[in-house]
Amino acid sequence: MKTRIKEFRAKYNLTQEDLAKKVGVRRETIVFLEQGKYNPSLQLAFSISKVLKVSVEELFVLK
Amino acid sequence: MKDKLKVYSIGIAAFLLASGLILFSIVSFKNGTFVGSILSIIIAIVVLVFAIAFLKREYKEVKKGFSIHDERSEDIMKKAGSKAYLISLYWILFIGWSSSNGWLYFEDISEATGIGVLGMAILFGLCWVYYNRK
Known part of the structure; x- marks a missing residue:
């Protein structure tokens, strides 16, 4: 799965650590998400989209 | 805490x-x-x-x-645990088969059990590393 987390994170000047703290996961999880190596649960996907103020469809793109 | x-x-x-x-x-x-x-x-x-x-x-x-722990680390533990369990069955079979064939010699049952458990632990560690990097 392709994600645009990095792009939206940069928009709000958030580091990976900041985003990880806001959604309650480890920093590695954000790293793997950005690399498209991990598919998040629906709960995590919605939490990230809420923090980054975008819809889930905009954030995650099925390859 | x-x-x-x-x-x-x-x-x-x-x-x-x-x-x-x-x-x-x-x-x-x-x-x-x-x-x-x-x-x-x-x-x-x-x-x-x-x-x-x-x-x-x-x-x-x-x-x-x-x-x-978070959802990814728990996911990795589950995947590594299930894969290590599956491979462990073959490991235990291998120990049993090779000791009955005379390839491996154990002093008593506790030594064979020890080797079996140690192998299972190593397998779990390897599976964890594999899934953590994947």
């Missing part, structure tokens, strides 16, 4: 495992089983090195306010 306790528990478990292996190595050396003795010492060193590196990293993360 809960996460710090978890880190300490993992540290104690790793220390106990390494101590057990060192004791096993001393007993094996006294009994004249040099290969087993050297193998145990090597495994004990590997356990200690990995444990120190792992605990250092986890302690830093906990200090920064991150949780020791």
Whole structure:
């Protein structure tokens, strides 16, 4: 799965650590998400989209 | 606090495992089983090195306010556990088959059980590393 987390994170000047703290996961999880190596649960996907103020469809793109 | 306790528990478990292996190595050396003795010492060193590196990293993360577990780490544990269990069945079969064929010789059942459990632990560790990097 392709994600645009990095792009939206940069928009709000958030580091990976900041985003990880806001959604309650480890920093590695954000790293793997950005690399498209991990598919998040629906709960995590919605939490990230809420923090980054975008819809889930905009954030995650099925390859 | 809960996460710090978890880190300490993992540290104690790793220390106990390494101590057990060192004791096993001393007993094996006294009994004249040099290969087993050297193998145990090597495994004990590997356990200690990995444990120190792992605990250092986890302690830093906990200090920064991150949780020791999240959905990805739990997912990895589940995947590694199930894969290690499946491979362990073949490992146990291999031990049974090779000892009945005379390829492996065990003094008693506890030695075979020990090798089996140690192999299972190593398999779990390898599976965890594989899924954590994947």
